[in-house]
Amino acid sequence: MEETGLNRIGAFTDGVFAIAITLLVLSLDVPRGDHEITRRVLEQWPDLLTYFLSFAVVGRFWIVHHRFFATLRRFDARLVQLNMLFLAFIVLVPYTTQLLGDHADDTVAPVVYATVLGLAGLCNLAMIRYALAGGHVRDEDRATTEPFAGRAALVIPVVFFASIPVAVLSPHVSEAMWAILFFAWPARRRRLQRTVEASDTTSS
Amino acid sequence: MEETGLNRIGAFTDGVFAIAITLLVLSLDVPRGDHEITRRVLEQWPDLLTYFLSFAVVGRFWIVHHRFFATLRRFDARLVQLNMLFLAFIVLVPYTTQLLGDHADDTVAPVVYATVLGLAGLCNLAMIRYALAGGHVRDEDRATTEPFAGRAALVIPVVFFASIPVAVLSPHVSEAMWAILFFAWPARRRRLQRTVEASDTTSS
Amino acid sequence: MEETGLNRIGAFTDGVFAIAITLLVLSLDVPRGDHEITRRVLEQWPDLLTYFLSFAVVGRFWIVHHRFFATLRRFDARLVQLNMLFLAFIVLVPYTTQLLGDHADDTVAPVVYATVLGLAGLCNLAMIRYALAGGHVRDEDRATTEPFAGRAALVIPVVFFASIPVAVLSPHVSEAMWAILFFAWPARRRRLQRTVEASDTTSS
Amino acid sequence: MEETGLNRIGAFTDGVFAIAITLLVLSLDVPRGDHEITRRVLEQWPDLLTYFLSFAVVGRFWIVHHRFFATLRRFDARLVQLNMLFLAFIVLVPYTTQLLGDHADDTVAPVVYATVLGLAGLCNLAMIRYALAGGHVRDEDRATTEPFAGRAALVIPVVFFASIPVAVLSPHVSEAMWAILFFAWPARRRRLQRTVEASDTTSS
Numbered sequence: 033m034e035e036t037g038l039n040r041i042g043a044f045t046d047g048v049f050a051i052a053i054t055l056l057v058l059s060l061d062v063p064r065g066d067h068e069i070t071r072r073v074l075e076q077w078p079d080l081l082t083y084f085l086s087f088a089v090v091g092r093f094w095i096v097h098h099r100f101f102a103t104l105r106r107f108d109a110r111l112v113q114l115n116m117l118f119l120a121f122i123v124l125v126p127y128t129t130q131l132l133g134d135h136a137d138d139t140v141a142p143v144v145y146a147t148v149l150g151l152a153g154l155c156n157l158a159m160i161r162y163a164l165a166g167g168h169v170r171d172e173d174r175a176t177t178e179p180f181a182g183r184a185a186l187v188i189p190v191v192f193f194a195s196i197p198v199a200v201l202s203p204h205v206s207e208a209m210w211a212i213l214f215f216a217w218p219a220r221r222r223r224l225q226r227t228v229e230a231s232d233t234t235s236s
Numbered sequence: 237m238e239e240t241g242l243n244r245i246g247a248f249t250d251g252v253f254a255i256a257i258t259l260l261v262l263s264l265d266v267p268r269g270d271h272e273i274t275r276r277v278l279e280q281w282p283d284l285l286t287y288f289l290s291f292a293v294v295g296r297f298w299i300v301h302h303r304f305f306a307t308l309r310r311f312d313a314r315l316v317q318l319n320m321l322f323l324a325f326i327v328l329v330p331y332t333t334q335l336l337g338d339h340a341d342d343t344v345a346p347v348v349y350a351t352v353l354g355l356a357g358l359c360n361l362a363m364i365r366y367a368l369a370g371g372h373v374r375d376e377d378r379a380t381t382e383p384f385a386g387r388a389a390l391v392i393p394v395v396f397f398a399s400i401p402v403a404v405l406s407p408h409v410s411e412a413m414w415a416i417l418f419f420a421w422p423a424r425r426r427r428l429q430r431t432v433e434a435s436d437t438t439s440s
Numbered sequence: 441m442e443e444t445g446l447n448r449i450g451a452f453t454d455g456v457f458a459i460a461i462t463l464l465v466l467s468l469d470v471p472r473g474d475h476e477i478t479r480r481v482l483e484q485w486p487d488l489l490t491y492f493l494s495f496a497v498v499g500r501f502w503i504v505h506h507r508f509f510a511t512l513r514r515f516d517a518r519l520v521q522l523n524m525l526f527l528a529f530i531v532l533v534p535y536t537t538q539l540l541g542d543h544a545d546d547t548v549a550p551v552v553y554a555t556v557l558g559l560a561g562l563c564n565l566a567m568i569r570y571a572l573a574g575g576h577v578r579d580e581d582r583a584t585t586e587p588f589a590g591r592a593a594l595v596i597p598v599v600f601f602a603s604i605p606v607a608v609l610s611p612h613v614s615e616a617m618w619a620i621l622f623f624a625w626p627a628r629r630r631r632l633q634r635t636v637e638a639s640d641t642t643s644s
Numbered sequence: 645m646e647e648t649g650l651n652r653i654g655a656f657t658d659g660v661f662a663i664a665i666t667l668l669v670l671s672l673d674v675p676r677g678d679h680e681i682t683r684r685v686l687e688q689w690p691d692l693l694t695y696f697l698s699f700a701v702v703g704r705f706w707i708v709h710h711r712f713f714a715t716l717r718r719f720d721a722r723l724v725q726l727n728m729l730f731l732a733f734i735v736l737v738p739y740t741t742q743l744l745g746d747h748a749d750d751t752v753a754p755v756v757y758a759t760v761l762g763l764a765g766l767c768n769l770a771m772i773r774y775a776l777a778g779g780h781v782r783d784e785d786r787a788t789t790e791p792f793a794g795r796a797a798l799v800i801p802v803v804f805f806a807s808i809p810v811a812v813l814s815p816h817v818s819e820a821m822w823a824i825l826f827f828a829w830p831a832r833r834r835r836l837q838r839t840v841e842a843s844d845t846t847s848s
Contacts, residue, residue, distance in 0.1 A: 050656055054660055054735050073756060099649075102649055116291070116292075116295045135273050339470075344482075539674050
């Protein structure tokens with residue numbers, strides 16, 4: 033029963049992530065009316081950048097979650113609750129993305145965006161640390177999971193929260209901070225890849 | 237074949253829950269136009285409270301459903317039908333949430349919200365009782381499932397239906413009743429947790 | 441690989457059904473502005489009836505599809521193609537539902553609704569017959585699947601197509617025809633239930 | 645763990661495809677107001693054509709993806725990343741479909757449509773070639789997968805990119821090119837079918 037339970041929670045979480053990431057498309061509005069369609073479509077390029085940024089951020093959260101979940105041997109009610117709170121912030125991302133796309137020059141848009149994603153990052157961290165502390169992670173997988181709970185994992189929430197006061201001074205600098213975090217992905221990827229290869233060796 | 241059938245009904249139900257909970261984000265409207273964005277975003281805090289309330293309510297219904305479904309050994313056509321009716325009410329929640337967010341001061345919004353969620357609670361209860369009475373629950377799991385069909389399980393529909401006349405007098409008091417039900421979750425959680433630990437001991 | 445393939449096609453189909461059925465909620469519009477909210481919400485009761493009708497129709501198509509799919513031992517490219525065409529009509533249901541809810545008095549709304557659902561019924565029938573004729577259904581499950589391809593299975597498309605000329609004379613009579621089909625569900629359910637019990641005996 | 649990982653990535657991808665294909669229905673707008681509903685619904689036939697075209701295109705990408713994924717024995721971080729980028733283009737299809745449905749006569753609509761789908765095709769090709777080059781495909785399935793990475797697989801992106809300059813001269817000719825690609829499906833189907841039968845023989 034536990035195994036089924038874990039699978040269904042994983043499947044439910046995957047479903048919520050898949051829908052939240054797909055609803056990001058709703059942040060792109062098709063221009064109404066018939067005049068100057070070309071100009072109005074081309075002016076949407078900042079919306080498109082925001083779309084790709086949010087896709088990368090939500091996608092990255094999903095990858096971390098799916099790696100983490102694969103190492104669980106059991107769960108308890110608090111873990112389910114932390115997972116639900118985490119998902120409640122992820123589901124807000126289509127809203128914050130549309131807000132940022134439509135009002136990138138207003139301070140409030142990047143502040144709300146950074147707050148929601150910073151809180152999502154903290155929830156994620158809390159969930160992984162709780163699972164490690166409570167012995168919910170299989171012993172042979174602790175080495176795989178611990179990096180996601182360590183100092184490096186703080187980078188995402190720290191950058192998002194640090195970008196809040198920056199947004200008050202300049203919304204565009206805060207957006208550049210997230211873009212750097214996004215372009216820093218390749219570097220993280222290499223570390224992640226080494227982890228995958230290590231676990232590959234273990235499991236075969 | 238039965239096993240596959242149960243899995244697919246579970247997966248379909250998870251899918252509907254995952255989508256319904258994610259569509260809650262559509263209850264938050266991004267302000268249009270360019271004036272006073274900050275004020276208009278900040279004025280959305282009641283919508284955000286409603287969002288988190290609905291997320292918690294739908295999330296809780298899903299958790300109960302997934303625990304219940306894990307104890308089934310078979311199903312019949314009536315159980316599928318009850319499940320469909322239950323889902324038809326769950327799918328209405330994004331609508332009732334947006335109605336409540338946009339018109340919290342009108343009596344009609346909390347009345348509709350409470351009616352839909354009270355009926356969802358009754359359907360859920362009817363489904364669990366039917367499964368227990370018809371012997372669809374595995375014998376070793378009856379002890380896990382019975383609490384979800386007992387007197388305590390009546391709390392959710394009773395509170396929702398009781399809040400309907402209250403909403404006529406004061407919409408905000410009825411909303412406070414649901415918030416208390418929501419904050420009472422931690423207490424329920426502990427009971428649920430004991431159940432999980434018990435079943436954990438059984439299955440290992 | 442075939443087994444995985446079947447599972448993924450089933451999962452994809454479940455996903456599309458789950459989303460299409462959940463998007464039905466978008467046919468209910470939250471009234472904008474602040475005047476006479478109560479009256480305007482109460483005036484939505486025909487939309488709510490249409491919502492429950494479509495939920496029942498899509499839910500019934502899903503139940504038939506999931507029973508049918510459980511009896512397949514293999515598939516081929518044409519079956520996948522028929523399944524896709526079937527899904528293309530199912531995905532149109534949220535649109536036809538909103539059209540019917542908003543314009544129930546216009547002939548065009550029930551005509552479009554009946555056309556789309558009649559075509560969905562025909563596709564479904566074509567898919568089941570093709571699978572039976574091509575030997576894709578497991579021999580021991582032919583008895584379970586054949587009723588879904590027989591004369592009784594023609595009832596759904598025939599009623600929908602017959603309601604098209606009726607809608608030209610009176611939209612409301614055609615809607616009543618579908619409601620009767622919907623309330624006739626209990627009778628069908630009993631037949632389905634006997635089938636489930638029969639297959640239950642076989643598989644245990 | 646690897647097996648679970650592959651299954652969850654497959655399930656997540658299926659989820660995103662299922663949602664993106666279902667959101668295509670949002671490109672059909674229900675006419676507002678009460679005058680000349682019939683005429684305005686009937687005038688939506690180009691939107692309906694675009695809907696079926698996009699359904700076929702996204703459906704075809706999904707079928708290729710699901711056949712490809714069934715042949716993987718492992719994955720690495722770069723493959724996940726390529727898959728995410730591919731999904732980011734697929735998720736844009738409901739937007740490009742609505743743009744094309746609303747503004748079929750403007751050059752910009754078919755240009756955007758062709759660009760997004762051409763890039764999706766390239767991503768798909770890059771993913772399959774990377775998996776083959778890196779030895780991620782099971783040896784016994786290389787023969788099944790290689791056609792999807794070969795010269796024939798270039799047809800989809802080449803036709804979409806070639807239709808971009810054509811759209812500048814005449815939007816409708818470019819749309820006809822995609823329709824031909826769509827009606828050419830039967831021919832491809834036969835080749836795919838032979839592949840399925842071949843793999844059927846292998847696996848049984």
